[in-house]
Amino acid sequence: MVELFLDESGSMTREYCDDFPYFVICMVKVKDKKKLKKSYKYFIKKNFDKLKSIDKNNKMFKNNKFLELKGSALTKELKKDFVKFICKDNLFELFFSTISNKHLKDEKLYKNTARAFNFITKLSMQYFIHKKYLPINERYFMQIDERNQKTGSKNSMKDYLNTALGLENKLIDCIDVKYFDSSQNFMIQIADVFSNLKYSQLLRASFTEEFEYMKKNKYIKGDFIFPK
Numbered sequence: 001m002v003e004l005f006l007d008e009s010g011s012m013t014r015e016y017c018d019d020f021p022y023f024v025i026c027m028v029k030v031k032d033k034k035k036l037k038k039s040y041k042y043f044i045k046k047n048f049d050k051l052k053s054i055d056k057n058n059k060m061f062k063n064n065k066f067l068e069l070k071g072s073a074l075t076k077e078l079k080k081d082f083v084k085f086i087c088k089d090n091l092f093e094l095f096f097s098t099i100s101n102k103h104l105k106d107e108k109l110y111k112n113t114a115r116a117f118n119f120i121t122k123l124s125m126q127y128f129i130h131k132k133y134l135p136i137n138e139r140y141f142m143q144i145d146e147r148n149q150k151t152g153s154k155n156s157m158k159d160y161l162n163t164a165l166g167l168e169n170k171l172i173d174c175i176d177v178k179y180f181d182s183s184q185n186f187m188i189q190i191a192d193v194f195s196n197l198k199y200s201q202l203l204r205a206s207f208t209e210e211f212e213y214m215k216k217n218k219y220i221k222g223d224f225i226f227p228k
Contacts, residue, residue: 001139003030004095007182007191008145009071009199012110012117017101022202025120026195027095028187029134029221036091040186043085044069050078068183071196076206079197083210086190087219094214095133096198097124097224104227118157122164124224129171133222139173145188146179 005028011020030036044051044066051069055061059070074082097120109116128134142161158177165172182188201207214220 001141002135003033003187004028004140004142005030005185005187005191006121006142006144007188007195008117009192009195010099011101012099012113013101014104014107014110017104021100021102022199023099023101023120024195024199024202025097025117025124026191026198027097027124028191028194029093029095030091030187031093032089032091033187035089036086036190037186039086039088039091040069040190043082046085047078047081054078069186069189069193071193074193074196079193079200079207080210082193083197083207083214087214087217090218092190092219093221094194094219095124095128095222095224096195096220097121097226098198098202099226114156118160120226121157122161123226125161125165126169126171127224128222129165131222136171137173140175142175142177143185143188144177144179145182145185145192147182 006025008023008025010023012023013020048066051060051066051074052064054075055073057073059068059073061067071079099120104110109119125134129136158175161175161177162172166174180188182192197207197210201211211220
């Protein structure tokens with residue numbers, strides 16, 4: 001079974017595309033969850049005081065206890081340190097989906113953001129499987145931050161992906177989709193940091209060295225761009 005952990009950065013918007021030009025989804029495919037969790041925990045322990053000092057909006061701490069890692073709360077230097085620290089021993093792979101809001105021709109896409117998220121995820125999965133970045137005819141388990149979907153639309157993604165990728169295109173055996181409180185899922189937190197890193201790179205042309213390193217060392221497996 002292939003496990004994928006998803007989170008996003010940016011906004012789905014045409015109206016405010018000058019202020020929010022991109023929407024990014026990051027999928028993390030884990031190779032060794034046990035070792036990666038150990039590395040993640042050590043990063044938190046080593047940088048505990050720094051993380052606490054910069055958490056002005058209480059995104060990462062609650063009642064002085066560490067809750068979760070949030071990419072949007074990290075400084076530029078801590079993001080750089082995170083890449084250096086976590087990108088060792090090839091314990092995971094990254095798959096990015098980047099939507100350029102300014103170049104969307106279909107203005108109706110974002111009228112239902114849950115449907116748009118499902119549609120973009122389907123296109124991304126098709127691209128990654130056709131390119132052989134992800135295996136064909138496998139069982140998939142997709143884990144997503146619960147804040148990314150409205151409660152009433154959570155079941156629709158699973159049904160939609162099974163129909164589109166399984167029954168229609170024969171690309172997967174089946175796919176299960178579950179939503180988690182990101183504070184209870186460290187892999188979703190890792191996806192959060194990398195999606196924010198990608199968004200920052202697109203917005204400010206920053207983190208060039210880090211992305212070159214990740215590409216060279218085969219952490220970034222796929223990068224889906226929409227629209228082409």
